[in-house]
Amino acid sequence: DAMVIQNPRYQVTQFGKPVTLSCSQTLNHNVMYWYQQKSSQAPKLLFHYYDKDFNNEADTPDNFQSRRPNTSFCFLDIRSPGLGDTAMYLCATTTGSRTNQPQHFGDGTRLSIL
């Protein structure tokens, strides 16, 4: 089945130690998103790529960065994670050209900072 796949499902890392989360998709969607979700709150958009164009949300912390080497893959890098970055991180994709299309989500990576 066409899917959005996130790896790893669970990640535990130390305070201040860089961490990278990955997302891949087989839907050939041109838009990819990264969200942070805490305690069953609504997902909070961090940034998104429209094709190769990167769009950062104004309140996304500077130590959160992203890379999209090709259409299928997108990475979330946290350079120096703090305790407050413990959360579920969700990747999503959609087609940018059709506004009635939903976003398709992966199962998320649950990140714990110790």
Add this chain to the structure above:
Amino acid sequence: GDSVTQMEGPVTLSEEAFLTINCTYTATGYPSLFWYVQYPGEGLQLLLKATKADDKGSNKGFEATYRKETTSFHLEKGSVQVSDSAVYFCALRNNAGNMLTFGGGTRLMVKP
């Protein structure tokens, strides 16, 4: 800007009870509307959608009708099951962009 308001949870029901989760929105133009469901420890799954006024989205016994006159998209199910216990998010995508605007989510707990 766009906004989505959902009823606060948790909503606790007995199995086979009727479910309604209210959702209202504010948006310019003609947004598409979605319900997503999130089971514990998982990502969001699209439950149903409606893309224009009076459309009814349906899936797995859930239904929601796009009501432009009341700017609402209430989720309903005639008979809930324990397996429906999850968090439900109402969302809209405006035709002006690629962003989803989410409601705050409603936790549903169904007891046997």
